[in-house]
Amino acid sequence: MSHTAHHRPSAWYALPAFGFFGLFAVLPMILVVYLSFTEWRGLELPALTGTDNWSRLFGDPEAHASLWRTLLFTVLAWAAQTPIALLIGVWAAGRQRNRAVLSSLFFLPLLLSTAAIALLWQALLDPNFGVTQAAGGPLADLLFLGDPAIALYTVVFVLTWQYVPFHTLLYQAAARTIPASLYDAATIDGAGRFKQFWHITLPQLRYTVVTSSVLILVGTMTMFETVLILTGGGPGTATRILPLYMYETGFAGFEMGYASTMAVLLVLFGTALSLAVIRVTRFRKMSSQQEGL
Amino acid sequence: MTTQHVTRPPATPAGAPPRGGAAAPRRRRRLRTRPNLLAGALATLWLVVVAVPLYYMVASSLRERSEYLTAHPLSPPMSPTLENYQTVIEGGFLRYLVNNVVVTAATVGLVVALAVPAAYAIARSESRLVQRGFTLLLAGLAIPAQATIIPVYLMITRMNLYDSLTAIVLPTAAFALPVATLVLANSLRDVPKELYEAQAIDGAGSFRVLRHLVLPLARPAIVTISIFTALTAWNGFIFPLVLTQSEETRVLTLGLWNFQGQFGTNFPALLAAVTLSALPIFVLYLIGRRFLLSGLTAGFGK
Numbered sequence: 001m002s003h004t005a006h007h008r009p010s011a012w013y014a015l016p017a018f019g020f021f022g023l024f025a026v027l028p029m030i031l032v033v034y035l036s037f038t039e040w041r042g043l044e045l046p047a048l049t050g051t052d053n054w055s056r057l058f059g060d061p062e063a064h065a066s067l068w069r070t071l072l073f074t075v076l077a078w079a080a081q082t083p084i085a086l087l088i089g090v091w092a093a094g095r096q097r098n099r100a101v102l103s104s105l106f107f108l109p110l111l112l113s114t115a116a117i118a119l120l121w122q123a124l125l126d127p128n129f130g131v132t133q134a135a136g137g138p139l140a141d142l143l144f145l146g147d148p149a150i151a152l153y154t155v156v157f158v159l160t161w162q163y164v165p166f167h168t169l170l171y172q173a174a175a176r177t178i179p180a181s182l183y184d185a186a187t188i189d190g191a192g193r194f195k196q197f198w199h200i201t202l203p204q205l206r207y208t209v210v211t212s213s214v215l216i217l218v219g220t221m222t223m224f225e226t227v228l229i230l231t232g233g234g235p236g237t238a239t240r241i242l243p244l245y246m247y248e249t250g251f252a253g254f255e256m257g258y259a260s261t262m263a264v265l266l267v268l269f270g271t272a273l274s275l276a277v278i279r280v281t282r283f284r285k286m287s288s289q290q291e292g293l
Numbered sequence: 294m295t296t297q298h299v300t301r302p303p304a305t306p307a308g309a310p311p312r313g314g315a316a317a318p319r320r321r322r323r324l325r326t327r328p329n330l331l332a333g334a335l336a337t338l339w340l341v342v343v344a345v346p347l348y349y350m351v352a353s354s355l356r357e358r359s360e361y362l363t364a365h366p367l368s369p370p371m372s373p374t375l376e377n378y379q380t381v382i383e384g385g386f387l388r389y390l391v392n393n394v395v396v397t398a399a400t401v402g403l404v405v406a407l408a409v410p411a412a413y414a415i416a417r418s419e420s421r422l423v424q425r426g427f428t429l430l431l432a433g434l435a436i437p438a439q440a441t442i443i444p445v446y447l448m449i450t451r452m453n454l455y456d457s458l459t460a461i462v463l464p465t466a467a468f469a470l471p472v473a474t475l476v477l478a479n480s481l482r483d484v485p486k487e488l489y490e491a492q493a494i495d496g497a498g499s500f501r502v503l504r505h506l507v508l509p510l511a512r513p514a515i516v517t518i519s520i521f522t523a524l525t526a527w528n529g530f531i532f533p534l535v536l537t538q539s540e541e542t543r544v545l546t547l548g549l550w551n552f553q554g555q556f557g558t559n560f561p562a563l564l565a566a567v568t569l570s571a572l573p574i575f576v577l578y579l580i581g582r583r584f585l586l587s588g589l590t591a592g593f594g595k
Contacts, residue, residue, distance in 0.1 A: 009413050009499040011420040017411035017470060018426040024445070024467030025433050031444035046447075088339055091332040102340055104582065108347055110589055111574045113528035115546040116567045119553060120350050123560045131349055131366045161342065169590050193329060222437035225530045229550055243439050250443050251535060263440040270437060 029267075035260035042254045053261040062237070063245065063262065070221060070242040070266075073152060074273070077220040078213060080160045081167055085212065088164070089171020090201055103172065110165045118229035121158045148238035151231055155239055159226055163219075167212045174208040175201065210281045214274040221270045242266060354378070354565035361561045377565035384555060385540065386566060389548030393527060396461050396544055400526035401519050403466040404473050408518060412477030413499075413507050417489065427478070434471045438464070442535045449536050460536040461529070461544065469525050473518040476591050480514035481507060520577075520588025527574065545570050 036053055040046035057063050092103035109117065124131045125144040132139045144154040182200045191199065202209075224243035227233060233240035233248070240248075242262055250259030349366055355373040356364065364371065414420075415427045445464050446455075454460040484506075492502045508515075530546045537543065543551065549566055556562045578585050 009410070009418050009503070011414060011418060011423050013410035013414035013499070013503075014418070014423045014426055017407040017474060018430065020407055021430055021433060021467050021470050024448075024464045025436055025441065025470075026429065028441035028444035028448065028464075029436050031447065032441060035444060035447070040447075042446075084335075084339065087332060087335055091329070091336050099336075102336060105340060106336075106343055107578075107586065109343060111578055112567070112571045113530070113546050113549075115528075115530050115549045116570055119549055119563060119567055120346060122553075123353070123564055124346055124349060126560065129362060129366065129558075129560060131345065134366045161346070164339075165343075166589065169586060173590065218435065218437060222439040224439065225534075229553070246439075247442070247535075251446075256443050256447070260443050263443060267437065267440045271435065274435070 032260045032263050032267075035257055036264045038257045038260075040256040042256055046257060049257065053258045056258060057261050057265065062240075063242070065237065066240050066242045066245040067265070067269075069152065069240065071269075073156060073241055074217055074220045076153070076156045077159050077163075078216045080156055081164055081216055082209070082213060084160065085164045085167035086171050086205070086209070089168040090175045090197070090205075092168060092172045093175035103168075106168060107165045109162055110169075112162075114162065114223075114225045115229060117158065117162045118226045121161070122230055125154065145231055146235055148235050151235060151238045155227055155230055158230060159220065162226070163216070167216070170208055170212050171205060174205050178204045206281060210278060213277050213281075217273045217277065218270040221273065222266050350564050350568055353561050354568045356561050358559060358561055377561045378569065380556075380559075380562045381552070381566045381569060384552065384562075384566075385543075386548065386569060388540070389543050389545045392458060392543060393545040396458050396465070396529075396533075397523050397526040399458070399462045400466045400469065401522045403462065404469050404522045405515060405519060407466075408470060408473040408477050409507070409511065409515065410503065411474050412481050412511070413503055415474065415478040416481035416484070427474070430471045430474055434475075436468075438468050438531055442531060445532070446535050454536075456537050456539055456542055458537075458542055461532050461542075462526075464532050464536075465526050465529050466522070469518075469522040472591050473522060476518050476521075477511055477514050480511055484510050516584055517587045517591050520585055521591035524574070524588060 035046055037048055037050060038046035039049045039052070088103075088106065092099055092106065112120070122145070123129075127133060127143055127146060132142065132144060134140075142150065145151055178201065182204070183196060186196050186200055222243050224241060224247055227239050227241055227244050228247070231239045233244050243266060246259045246262035246266070249262065250256050253259075345367070352368075352370055353361060353366065354377050355370040355375070357370075357372065357374055357376070360371055414423050441464070449455050449460045449463075454463075488506060488510075489502065492506055497505070528546060529544070533542075533544045533547050537547070549563075549570055552563055552566045574585075
């Protein structure tokens with residue numbers, strides 16, 4: 001008997017983890033699809049109702065409005081976070097002392113929970129005692145959380161404040177792995193800083209851009225904690241994004257079946273969006289390989 | 294891949310030359326001394342955006358309530374007081390804190406206990422079942438927790454676990470498991486085959502290999518995944534929100550939200566609670582910044 005077979009771990013070592021994950025993550029994912037075809041009010045057992053929930057979803061103007069808001073919200077969050085995180089991450093990758101000190105401050109929001117950050121910004125933006133109020137000028141007249149026209153943008157800003165540090169970390173780590181020789185060669189060729197960033201840094205960071213973008217897109221599309229605490233979906237329905245509508249339908253209206261339909265829709269949109277990002281960026285990768293990078 | 298912040302070899306960063314590093318060739322120093330003004334300005338601006346709210350948070354938490362209503366929000370507190378912290382602690386903060394510690398410790402324990410043997414099997418087993426399971430686990434990275442709250446609620450109520458700390462631990466651990474296993478399996482794959490083979494020649498069974506080879510070698514990765522899991526559990530909001538309701542099972546994040554209703558416009562007390570809730574993690578940041586950051590980006594750092 002050879003010892004190769006003997007000393008290798010048996011599959012049993014992995015089964016508890018797989019079983020546990022299957023039970024509390026994969027099974028719920030399957031169940032939510034099933035539940036979207038049922039009526040379930042939280043008690044009793046779910047009762048199959050065919051495609052009732054789905055036809056209701058397609059005819060529900062509030063669902064359409066909140067889906068549209070979610071897409072806008074997600075795209076805005078991506079467009080705000082990506083350039084800031086990219087630029088600061090590349091900057092923070094520098095080994096200078098002042099950059100190291102500053103970046104340790106940049107990461108501080110990472111230490112706060114979503115709930116803490118939402119409450120902090122609620123205080124900061126309070127129309128009576130907040131910082132924006134005290135700042136005076138045009139800022140003081142704005143109701144950041146109370147004006148339906150700007151509340152959604154305020155939430156995007158708070159999310160940016162919360163998540164830029166995390167993505168900065170990703171970019172910083174990746175930028176530090178770019179070979180210095182690429183920059184030396186470009187400098188000798190007379191390429192300026194902007195050109196170097198565009199032709200060396202950005203192509204070299206493409207995988208990180210994909211990772212970070214997918215995380216932002218899927219994360220923003222499904223998250224509702226910040227909105228729930230900051231605005232509760234208001235004023236009116238100005239910030240009622242689909243995941244929040246799902247939560248309210250399920251846990252305040254006790255229409256768990258209909259809420260599951262929205263959950264499925266969110267997963268579908270999230271997956272489609274991340275696949276789209278990967279597709280688009282793969283195309284870029286090929287073109288930059290042709291340039292010989 | 295996750296220890297990159299710790300073991301990254303020095304490399305010249307993008308557009309950011311080390312100014313006059315001792316070993317840098319003269320040529321490079323001459324060519325690249327122009328400071329990057331634009332990036333510096335942006336970074337300084339972002340510093341203000343980050344620092345002002347955090348200063349405000351701490352400063353307001355130290356103000357007397359009457360002062361909060363009249364003073365400029367960014368002025369330093371005139372007579373710093375801890376009375377807001379007292380209000381928070383008397384308002385049930387300690388119970389929430391203990392619940393949070395229990396949930397976090399249990400989640401970390403469960404994840405490490407499940408992920409270590411699984412990662413060992415993934416790195417070393419030739420069983421196709423194991424490799425398929427791993428693929429499924431990685432696909433699970435894409436499952437958003439928010440989308441599963443309704444079926445998880447269904448399962449937890451059926452298991453008679455609703456409104457218990459266990460109810461929070463189970464799904465929280467499940468959603469931390471893919472990243473944890475991925476990070477651990479990657480670190481174990483880097484272990485040279487010869488080490489495993491030497492153990493086999495000594496006649497060690499797989500359990501002894503796990504104890505005497507895998508555990509010591511995987512220690513940095515275990516630290517990383519423990520921090521990642523602990524942060525996830527510590528800051529978790531969704532599962533406590535839908536799986537608990539009474540004060541006895543309230544964790545910190547829900548407690549903070551509850552304070553918002555309880556304190557009304559008593560913002561100094563609310564901000565004291567917010568500050569207190571972040572304090573343990575802030576201490577951790579001071580002690581081991583590198584470890585904390587590696588835990589934060591576990592699995593996603595390229």
